[in-house]
Amino acid sequence: MSFAIARDGNVASTLDREHFERLLRESYRQAYALAYRLTGNGADAEDLLQDAYIRAYRFFHQYDPELPFAKWLSKILCNANIDRLRRKGRLKIASLDQRSEEGRQVAEVADWSNTPDRRMVEESVSDPLQEGLAAVRPEFRTAVVLADIEGMEYEEIAQTMGTSVGTVRSRIHRGRKQLRRYLSEHFPDYVARMVDEL
Amino acid sequence: MNCRNAQAKLSALLDGELGGNEALLVREHLRQCARCSAEWRELRALKLALGQLTDAEPPAGLEDRLLAAVRRQGSERRTIRLWVPAAAAAAAACATLALLQAASSEPRQTVVQRTLPPVPSTFEVDRDQAYVSAADPFGPGPVILAAGYGRR
Numbered sequence: 068m069s070f071a072i073a074r075d076g077n078v079a080s081t082l083d084r085e086h087f088e089r090l091l092r093e094s095y096r097q098a099y100a101l102a103y104r105l106t107g108n109g110a111d112a113e114d115l116l117q118d119a120y121i122r123a124y125r126f127f128h129q130y131d132p133e134l135p136f137a138k139w140l141s142k143i144l145c146n147a148n149i150d151r152l153r154r155k156g157r158l159k160i161a162s163l164d165q166r167s168e169e170g171r172q173v174a175e176v177a178d179w180s181n182t183p184d185r186r187m188v189e190e191s192v193s194d195p196l197q198e199g200l201a202a203v204r205p206e207f208r209t210a211v212v213l214a215d216i217e218g219m220e221y222e223e224i225a226q227t228m229g230t231s232v233g234t235v236r237s238r239i240h241r242g243r244k245q246l247r248r249y250l251s252e253h254f255p256d257y258v259a260r261m262v263d264e265l
Numbered sequence: 266m267n268c269r270n271a272q273a274k275l276s277a278l279l280d281g282e283l284g285g286n287e288a289l290l291v292r293e294h295l296r297q298c299a300r301c302s303a304e305w306r307e308l309r310a311l312k313l314a315l316g317q318l319t320d321a322e323p324p325a326g327l328e329d330r331l332l333a334a335v336r337r338q339g340s341e342r343r344t345i346r347l348w349v350p351a352a353a354a355a356a357a358a359c360a361t362l363a364l365l366q367a368a369s370s371e372p373r374q375t376v377v378q379r380t381l382p383p384v385p386s387t388f389e390v391d392r393d394q395a396y397v398s399a400a401d402p403f404g405p406g407p408v409i410l411a412a413g414y415g416r417r
């Protein structure tokens with residue numbers, strides 16, 4: 068056998084469990100808000116959040132208590148969301164993705180803007196911004212949400228998404244472009260009002 | 266700086282992620298170009314609007330449901346079946362044979378009948394001894410970890 072099974076110890080001691088539960092209580096509201104922005108509806112947001120906390124609990128031994136728990140959880144949550152979409156077959160393979168984002172001649176691989184997340188759109192009709200976000204490719208959406216809603220710097224977003232600052236820059240640029248295009252096509256008055264109020 | 270170059274950098278400028286000199290060049294272009302400055306205003310408005318979105322309120326009972334889900338993780342006892350390669354079973358059979366031969370070559374010695382424990386075809390593993398993660402939190406693919414793995 069290539070690995071030995073440790074018979075001693077628990078996955079998490081009672082102390083770890085209590086520590087984790089305290090962190091969960093402190094963080095879940097903010098985490099829910101992020102999950103909601105990424106998924107666009109309450110049901111998916113809750114599923115995603117549950118998935119993220121379960122992953123976080125299993126890998127709690129990897130958590131560095133010197134760092135803010137919310138940031139560590141955000142990272143897990145963003146990755147869980149990308150996995151979720153990948154399972155649904157909504158994302159193209161990563162290598163193709165990377166090339167298209169970082170290559171000199173950027174081919175618009177995704178026609179994501181023409182096939183926005185249907186459920187997300189249906190449940191967000193009351194909010195043009197949330198509907199617009201649904202029309203943005205998930206990786207781009209995640210980067211924009213982390214920058215504009217979570218207020219993260221590019222370096223932090225790069226760490227959270229496991230990518231380079233250059234890719235983050237490109238994702239945000241293209242995400243905002245898709246968002247702007249969607250809004251001006253579907254809500255021109257809303258965009259005009261938004262600029263006037265500036 | 267032309268429009269194409271400037272527009273590619275507007276987002277980074279907006280986020281304060283553009284170096285000093287580059288930022289100056291883009292700002293200079295914005296003073297001269299109506300089209301790019303219109304785009305700049307729109308991007309700023311968009312960023313501001315996104316930042317002002319009110320946080321979605323968690324549904325009632327979410328905290329309890331999350332805690333329950335985590336607790337289920339810890340207490341659930343799960344059996345993981347690990348297939349022991351045929352080679353291991355063969356090796357165990359050889360060992361038994363060698364033991365018996367050694368015993369028979371020394372007839373005067375008192376032979377205590379020893380049998381090796383049967384090789385199990387599966388290990389019953391509880392959740393608190395080892396666990397299988399359906400997915401690494403930071404990457405795809407399954408991971409099997411011993412409980413003590415990575416513990417400080």
Ligand SMILES: [Zn+2]
Binds near residue numbers: 268294298300301
């Ligand atoms: Zn221009």
